[in-house]
Amino acid sequence: MTRKTHISIKHISKVFPDGTRALHDINLDIAEGEILVLLGPSGCGKSTLLRTIGGLEQKSGGDIYFYNKEVSQVPVEDRNVGFVFQNYALFPTMTVRENIAFGLKLRKMAKAEISRKVDSLLEMMELVEHAEKKPRQLSGGQQQRVAIARVLAIEPEVLLLDEPLTALDAKLKEYLRIELGQMLRKLGITAIYVTHDQLEAMSIADRIAVMNLGVIEQVDTPERIYSSPKTDFVADFIGRINCVKGKMVSGADGLFVDLGFIQLPAPSGTEKRAGDEVNAYLRPEDIELVGTKADNSGNIIQAIAEQCIFMGDCYHVVARAGNEEIFFEVPNGARIKIGETVQVKLNAEKLIVL
Amino acid sequence: MGNSIVSKAFKVLAFVLILLTSAFLIVPIIFTVLGSFSAYWGQTMFSRGLTMRWYEYVFYYYGHTIKITLLISAVTVVVNTILGSMAAYKVCMAKNAHSKWIKFFEEILTLPTAIPGIAIGLALAQAYAVMRQSGILILIGHIVFTFPLIFRTVTGALRSTNFRAVDEAAASLGAGPIRRFFTVIFPAIRVSVLSGAINVLLLSLGEFNITFFLYTPFLMTLPVGMYESYASLRIEVGSAFTTLFLVLAIPLSLLLNRLNKSKTM
């Protein structure tokens, strides 16, 4: 299914008045109804990009299109975007009901219609019994639900969420993450969601844009971000991964990656050529303990266990292979002694070479 | 043990402070108030009995100064409450709240408290001598002198919580700056604005230094009149004048106290 492009960001850059370059030449297309997650470490420019799209910050260069309309001169009041902030930003002197009705009153909607709409949002957000309370009488999770109801009320063209769940405790966060994901899908609203939490990003996103130092490193589905990172930063930032320096060599039946302790067939479609120095990545789940009995299916190495840490559901093993350290997980049953030589199989199909 | 010595020391200190305050603040005030009802304040206060004539005297000769003071203070409060809170809102919500310009603006705004009132009064009188007769200079002096007070009270309130995010939320829901200020921000800081306004009122009611260089015989404020009555008339008149001023000021300062308490709770 190809969807119409809703938001198109072309060469956006942002330099703050104090000289901080927060965004460099950002290009990004977001489809109608898509949930795009901006993911990256603290200070990489996620919030700045979100705020620039929404009109809370002025871009320094480039263009932002909503459908085919350039909007960067449209003030935030008229951009019809809904912001949800990490700290909720509810109106402290208004009740829950008044908070939710705020945007509707501005739109000169009839009283009866406002109260009908607010009622249905209260119901949807499970806030009915809190309708007449002030924000400070609510828990964090309830406040965030009010904030969400408040922006949904105005039926914004785009929903912009800046770490909406970060201030909540782990349990509630997980619960609301699932709720929020389902709700956004059901509404079919175009949404940009900022987080630095990978799990949150993976579970909620249609696509993830991984940002670092003011640039977008890669935009892809969560699965592809995880399985085929395009840059060292993405490989390293997303999930846990083994990184070994290697060299491309040509062998009898094609291109190989020489890791020092083993040569693995190069991933198909790699642009690397024989002689290139590379970083080879392999996720711990693609390394499998095969015991000490002989196995001839290939890509098997011997490694000396150096650490074996109990993680609850598994053991986290660090082992030395040649001059490199690799780590992987073994099931609870398989006890490994430190100093023991173990035999592991590398899943060469999952090898990533950058 | 050490603790009990310290706490004893504090108690003694507190007692001494109360004594000093009473001796140098409350006692003189009581004397002044009593003196204002004395027919003749000589060796003893009421040797010739009680009278209200000093009040009649004050109202007769200085009634206009009370009216002028009330008018000037009222205008000052209204103007500064509006300007001061708006300016504070602008400064606190500015996209670039730490820019050189805003820092500079804030510094300029706080200058009037640093410069002695006499200097402001003299400077205004010299620079705008032509405007003096109209009395507008007195008003300007009061406005300039009291502005920093409300500005700082309101900026303090705006910075104490994350009003910027609240303001941005209101903006993204479609509210323009004026509506945001009046429907979202102001209701949340109204106690601070009110206490700033009362501060301004008190300062303006009692303002002497600036006004002394700007008044004309027809445009005299209460404190200037009070000074004149002490300087050139009987002490009982001055006392009556002072008492009238206290009747105005003390309820306001009690109210201010109460507001400040409710704010911290």
Ligand SMILES: Nc1ncnc2c1ncn2[C@@H]1O[C@H](COP(=O)(O)OP(=O)(O)OP(=O)(O)O)[C@@H](O)[C@H]1O
């Ligand atoms: N108003 C501002 N003035 C100057 N620099 C700013 C301003 N806002 C943000 N920055 C800088 O811009 C960069 C990007 O900030 P931004 O808030 O977008 O990061 P972020 O990715 O949202 O980080 P976090 O995950 O911590 O929220 C940072 O270096 C930050 O210090």
Ligand SMILES: [Mg+2]
């Ligand atoms: Mg941020």
